[in-house]
Amino acid sequence: MAAYLIRRLWQMIPTLAGVVLLVFFLFKYFGGDPAEVLGGLNASQEQIEAIRQQLGLNEPVWVQLWIFVKQIVTFDWGKSWATNEAVSNLFATRLPATLTVMLPILVLDVLLALPIAMWVAYRRGSLTDRAIMIVTTIALSISFLVYVIIGQYLFAFQLGWFPVQGWSDSLWTNLITYAPLPVLLAVMVGIAPQTRLYRSFLLDELGQDYVRTARAKGMTENTVLFRHVLRNAMIPILTNIGLQLPGIFVGSFLIEVFFSIPGLGREVLLAVNRSDFPVIQAVTIYLAVLTMVINLLTDLAFKLADPRVVLK
Numbered sequence: 001m002a003a004y005l006i007r008r009l010w011q012m013i014p015t016l017a018g019v020v021l022l023v024f025f026l027f028k029y030f031g032g033d034p035a036e037v038l039g040g041l042n043a044s045q046e047q048i049e050a051i052r053q054q055l056g057l058n059e060p061v062w063v064q065l066w067i068f069v070k071q072i073v074t075f076d077w078g079k080s081w082a083t084n085e086a087v088s089n090l091f092a093t094r095l096p097a098t099l100t101v102m103l104p105i106l107v108l109d110v111l112l113a114l115p116i117a118m119w120v121a122y123r124r125g126s127l128t129d130r131a132i133m134i135v136t137t138i139a140l141s142i143s144f145l146v147y148v149i150i151g152q153y154l155f156a157f158q159l160g161w162f163p164v165q166g167w168s169d170s171l172w173t174n175l176i177t178y179a180p181l182p183v184l185l186a187v188m189v190g191i192a193p194q195t196r197l198y199r200s201f202l203l204d205e206l207g208q209d210y211v212r213t214a215r216a217k218g219m220t221e222n223t224v225l226f227r228h229v230l231r232n233a234m235i236p237i238l239t240n241i242g243l244q245l246p247g248i249f250v251g252s253f254l255i256e257v258f259f260s261i262p263g264l265g266r267e268v269l270l271a272v273n274r275s276d277f278p279v280i281q282a283v284t285i286y287l288a289v290l291t292m293v294i295n296l297l298t299d300l301a302f303k304l305a306d307p308r309v310v311l312k
Helices: 002-029 034-039 045-055 061-074 087-122 127-140 144-158 171-178 180-206 209-216 221-258 264-274 277-305
Strands: none
Touching (some): 002 277, 087 180, 171 180, 180 221
C-alpha cells in the first residue's frame, strides 16, 4: 500500500505540471492583457505600462512562469482585481459556505440512492421496480432550473418552510435554516441517475454464478445481498462517487447563485464576469489538484472495500 501511494503521488507530479503549464499559457496568450483589464477603458498608456511593470508582465516568460508556480505553492495569489480582497482570504471565507451545501448533498445522494437501488434490484421486474424506474426517468428529464423554481415557490412562498435566500455566520443556523432547501432540490435531481446507475451495478452482480452458488448453499438473502453482492458492487459504486465529487463541487456553483449563498462558486462566476484572473487561476489549479487527490483516495478505498483488489 505504501509503495503504491508513493508511486501514485510521484505520477501526479507530471500531471499537475501539465495543468499548470496549460493554465499559464492559456491565460497569457488567450486571456487578454491583464494590464488593460485592470486599467479599464479610460487608462492611459503610461498607466497600463505601470501596471504591467507591477505585475511582472514585462519579464521573460520563464520568470513569469516561476512567479506563477510560487503563487501555487505559497497560496499567495495576490489580491482580487475586482474587490481588492486577498485571494487566500477569499478562499478561507467562501469555502465553508460551499462545503456546507456540497457535503450534505454528497452524503444524502449516496445514503438514499444506494438502499433504493438495492431494494429495486432485488425486486427486478416487479411493479415496484418498474414504478421507480419510471419515476427516475421522468426526474432525469426535468431541468434543475425547474426544480429550483417549483421548489422555491412551493416550499418557500406557499408553505413557508424555508427562506428563499439568506446566509449567516452560524454553521448550525445555516444547516437547519438556509441550506435544507438547496440541498433538498439538489438531492432530488441527483438521486434519480444515481439510483439507476447503482441498480445496474447490483444487477450485474446478482446475475453472477457465485450468487446462485451462495443461494444453493442455503445462505439467507440478506447474507447474499449485503455480504457478497454489495461488497463486489462497491468497486464501481466508489468509482462513481469519486467521479461525482468534482461535479458536485461545480454544481454547487449554480446552487449558490440561485439561492444567493456567499460561497466559492458564486465568487468564481462573478470573477468570470469581471475577468478577475487571480481568482479564476487559483480555482482552476486547486480544482485540478482536488480531482487528482479524490482519484487517489478512491483507489485506496477500493482496497478497503475489497482486500482482494490489487493496486497497480
